[in-house]
Amino acid sequence: xxxxxxxxxxxxxxxxxxxxxxxxxxxxxxxxxxxxxxxxxxxxxxxxxxxxxxxxxxxxxxxxxxxxxxxxxxxxxxxxxxxxxxxxxxxxxxxxxxx
Numbered sequence: 001x002x003x004x005x006x007x008x009x010x011x012x013x014x015x016x017x018x019x020x021x022x023x024x025x026x027x028x029x030x031x032x033x034x035x036x037x038x039x040x041x042x043x044x045x046x047x048x049x050x051x052x053x054x055x056x057x058x059x060x061x062x063x064x065x066x067x068x069x070x071x072x073x074x075x076x077x078x079x080x081x082x083x084x085x086x087x088x089x090x091x092x093x094x095x096x097x098x099x
Contacts, residue, residue: 004093005034005066006039010081011088026087031079033066039091049083058084066092 008031034042041062048056059082066074081089 003035003037004035005033007092008039008042009088009090009092010086012082012085013087015085020097031077034073034077035064036091036093038062039066039093042079043089043091046081046083046086046089053083056083058082 010029010031011036012027012029014025014027031039045056049058059080062079062081064077064079066077
C-alpha cells in the first residue's frame with residue numbers, strides 16, 4: 001500500500017427517539033488504518049455539511065481497504081456516516097501523532 005494510513009476519530013451523539021426521550025449521550029469511535037485520501041474526504045465532507053448542509057448528503061457511505069501499521073492490506077471496510085449525528089471528526093496522520 002503506497003498511501004499512508006490515518007486514524008479517524010469520530011464523536012457522535014445518539015439520535016433522540018420519541019418513544020424514549022433521555023439525556024443525549026456522546027460516543028467515540030476511532031477508525032484505524034484508513035487511507036489518508038479517504039480520511040481527508042470524510043473530514044472534508046463533514047466540514048462541508050457543517051457549513052452548507054444543502055451542498056452534501058446528510059448520510060454517506062465510504063469504502064476502503066484498511067492497512068495495519070506495517071502497511072499490509074487487511075479487510076475491506078464500509079463506513080456509513082450520518083453527518084447530522086456527528087459532533088466532531090478529526091484525522092490523525094502517523095506524521096503528527098504525539099509520542
